[in-house]
Structure formats: C-alpha cells, structure tokens
Amino acid sequence: MFAGAWQNVSAAEDAAHNELRALRTEVIEAITKGDFDSVLRHVHTNVVITWQNNEVCRGHKGLLDFFNRMGKDAFKGYKVPPTPDELTILDGGDTGISFGHTVARYTIVGKTIEMTSRWTATLVKENGHWLLASYHVSANLLNNPLLNAAKSGLYLAAGVALVAGLVIGLLLGKRKKA
Numbered sequence: 001m002f003a004g005a006w007q008n009v010s011a012a013e014d015a016a017h018n019e020l021r022a023l024r025t026e027v028i029e030a031i032t033k034g035d036f037d038s039v040l041r042h043v044h045t046n047v048v049i050t051w052q053n054n055e056v057c058r059g060h061k062g063l064l065d066f067f068n069r070m071g072k073d074a075f076k077g078y079k080v081p082p083t084p085d086e087l088t089i090l091d092g093g094d095t096g097i098s099f100g101h102t103v104a105r106y107t108i109v110g111k112t113i114e115m116t117s118r119w120t121a122t123l124v125k126e127n128g129h130w131l132l133a134s135y136h137v138s139a140n141l142l143n144n145p146l147l148n149a150a151k152s153g154l155y156l157a158a159g160v161a162l163v164a165g166l167v168i169g170l171l172l173g174k175r176k177k178a
C-alpha cells in the first residue's frame with residue numbers, strides 16, 4: 001500500500017522506503033490470505049479506516065469486526081494490489097503519507113465485480129516499526145461497476161415496461177374494436 005511500487009532503490013533514497021515496501025507486502029499477503037490477525041500486527045491500535053461503502057472503523061476491534069462482517073464474504077482479492085503513485089512522503093522520520101490506486105474483486109449479490117479505487121494512507125513509526133495509522137479508500141461515484149449495473153437494470157426494466165405497455169395497449173385496442 002505504501003512506499004514506491006516495485007522500483008529500484010537509489011543510493012539517495014531514505015532507508016525507510018524499504019521498510020515501508022516490506023510492510024506493504026506483508027499487509028497485502030495477509031489480506032489476500034484472509035489472515036486478519038496478521039494484518040492487525042501492522043496496524044496502529046487507534047487506526048481509522050474509511051471504506052468505499054462510507055463505513056468508518058476505528059481500532060483493532062473495529063477493523064476486525066468489519067473484516068468479519070464484510071471482508072470474508074465480499075472481498076475476493078486484488079486484480080491490482082494497492083499500488084502507490086510515488087514514494088511515501090516522509091515527515092520527521094516517523095510519519096509518512098502514501099497514496100495510489102487499486103483494483104479489488106468483490107462478490108456482491110452473487111455477482112463478481114472489479115472496483116477501481118484510489119487510496120490514501122498515513123503511516124507512523126513506533127518502537128522501530130512502521131504501522132498503518134489511517135487508510136481512506138474511495139471509488140468513483142459517477143463511474144463504477146455498481147452504478148453501471150444499476151443503469152443496466154433500469155434500462156432493462158424500462159424496456160420490459162415499454163413492451164408490456166405496447167402489448168396491453170394493443171390488446172385493449174383490439175377489445176374496443178370488437
């Protein structure tokens with residue numbers, strides 16, 4: 001989720017970026033495996049996460065509750081794991097801000113969809129270890145698979161209603177003539 005996306009490290013690059021790359025890899029592997037206890041080892045105890053469904057969870061318990069309620073059934077992995085746009089912005093050696101994109105797979109109402117999202121993460125270094133302190137992930141409100149499915153359903157319903165209306169109109173018209 002953080003640090004540079006699979007790029008060569010230059011001599012001038014802060015060593016923290018390698019630590020953040022390792023954190024990103026471990027978190028993504030744990031999420032993909034559904035090993036939420038391992039995820040929690042990399043998350044600050046007071047973490048705040050805002051999800052695409054507008055739900056906010058706070059702390060380890062809130063995150064674990066969310067995973068147990070939503071993640072196990074709906075989340076099916078990544079087509080593109082959380083990938084940063086650039087190196088983490090480091091501030092003071094113990095705080096970092098990272099942002100990027102991801103494409104996750106979900107099963108919703110029996111249908112598998114791929115959701116492209118943007119994310120922002122805040123990372124803090126405590127006792128020599130980087131932790132995820134906040135994470136915000138959002139999808140395009142105006143162009144996403146759920147909206148596209150709703151539009152398709154609306155067009156289908158309108159088409160069925162139009163055909164039904166025409167058939168009923170023809171039947172009533174024939175009835176009046178008779």
